[in-house]
Amino acid sequence: MRDVAIVGCGMTKFGRREEDLLELLSEASLAAMKDAEMDQGSVDAIYVANMGAGILNHQTGVASALVDRLSLLPAPADTVENGPASGASAIKNAFLAIASGLYDLVLVAGGEKMRAVTGWEVTDFVASMTHRQGEYIYGVTLPALAGMFARLHMAKYGVKPEHLAMVALKNHENGVRNPYAHIQQAVTMEGILHRPEAVVNNPYIAEPLRMFDCCPVSDGAAAVVLCAAERAKDFPHTVVRMAGFGQATDTHAVHQREDPLDLKAVRGAAQAAFKMAGLKPKDIHVAELHDAFTILEIVESEQAGFFGVGEGHLALEKGVTRLDGKLPINPSGGLKARGHPVGATGVAQVVELVWQLRGQAEGRQVPDAANGFCCNFGGFGNNVLAFVLSRE
Amino acid sequence: MKSVKGYQCKECGRVFYPERKICLGCGGRQFKKIALGKEGVLLTFTKLHALPMDFESRTLMLGIVEFAHGLRALGQLSTDDVEMGMKMRARWDVVRELDGVQLYGLRFYPAKR
Ligand SMILES: [Zn+2]
Secondary structure, three states: OOOEEEEEEEEOOOEOOOOOHHHHHHHHHHHHHHHOOOOHHHOOEEEEEOOOHHHHOOOOOHHHHHHHHOOOOOOOEEEEOEOEOHHHHHHHHHHHHHHOOOOOEEEEEEEEEOOOOOHHHHHHHHHOOOOOOOOHHHOOOHHHHHHHHHHHHHHHHOOOHHHHHHHHHHHHHHHHOOOOOOOOOOOOHHHHHHOOOHHHHOOEEEOOEEHHHEOOOOEEEEEEEEEEHHHHHHOOOOOEEEEEEEEEEOOOOHHHOOOOOOOHHHHHHHHHHHHHHOOOHHHOOEEEOOOOEHHHHHHHHHHOOOOOOOOHHHHHHOOOOOOOOOOOEOOOOHHHHHOOOHHHHHHHHHHHHHHHHHOOOOOOOOOOOOEEEEEEEEOOOOEEEEEEEEEO | OOOOEEEEEOOOOOEEOOOOOOOOOOOOOOEEEEEOOOEEEEEEEEEEOOOOOOOOOOOEEEEEEEOHHHOEEEEEEOOOOOOOOOEEEEEEEEEEEEOOEEEEEEEEEEOOO
16 A cells, blocks of 8 residues: 555635536636646646535536546546545545555545525524434434533533533634634633523523534535645645554444443544554544534543543543644644635545644644644444554 | 334343344354343433424434443433433323325433432
């Protein structure tokens, strides 16, 4: 297997965007190609991550549309759908294709245009990835699964609503420093939890989770250029290698898991990624976790091996995961503040890590970060991917 | 009204809901339907305030109930006056109408003391 490096990256600002999906994907792709200082003739293939343009935007065959829009013809093009983990799955496909020796240079773009439909429709669209007979028919949504999970986890480990709010506070604070973030506004504990008006400003979505425990619904796209590591020195930036990759699945219906609090697929993906990289959680300097809900950042930080099970909220409390802490988590603002255009997220996580490892994350740079970790969480943890990235 | 059934692996006895084609425990492919116990225990729940389309109510109670054999099932709850560990009974009822079709599933009621 050949080593693979990331030689270009770019993204659009996330948020409510006027442009259509293809325009967003094009903007991110052109930014990544410009970053790599490459011409379009050198692209061997493209993978496009998208969860639901067929449902949200009346658009299918997204990769075929993008390869044409960018005049990368006749490069092979595939659309990759793996729910909210589509982004990481598309990068995985590019990684495998280069590692195998089939291609040398691959463009990966992930994007979603979610605000084209109403909130009810988008909620139903995301909910449609839950188990049809066991979950979906009841009106289960992703926030509902996260709410039931949070109630159990909080009761077992003594996690308080304040701990969940600490994730939101931290990630919103980081988001203010990220010009690409959907929400660039800091919040306070009093404002979202303790003041009387908090019930209005921060209403319950799926008890015990409130609005500020959930990521926003966003439009946006992100893109990376992957290359065989042996050729990476031909490109302008510090070489960032895809040192490790892991993926694991778990039962579709959350209630069928032996222990519904045990996110086995997160652990499996993380362990595989660390093993391939030959690194341990303690070697990581910066992490991007899939905080679609505040509780998930806490639990993923445990299952990925950074903290003991039931101790993630304690690390959070001590400031370990803050930008100035020992292991900054979600310096980008995470899904919570950067936003979560589902197809784009996994790619955006890698983009942030590359910027951090190159030392280009202006305003939110983790000092001298050499190894990064990210986790892209599909479904409610039934299909999870993790990457370890290392600076050469 | 249909009664509520779980699917028990004929090889190892593990029970699932909803059904699986291959047993998660032993790989067995033969299952028999068994009745859920009369009562289960409410493992966790949520009051959902942001409902997907097609629901007319403003909130929806959802929960996971654990029955005998370790079998768990998710369903709607009949009331928001619940707590973790409470005993619940299951009924098979219309839980959602989707594209004009009535869908049946589990609705849990507090067991009478
Ligand atoms: Zn079995």
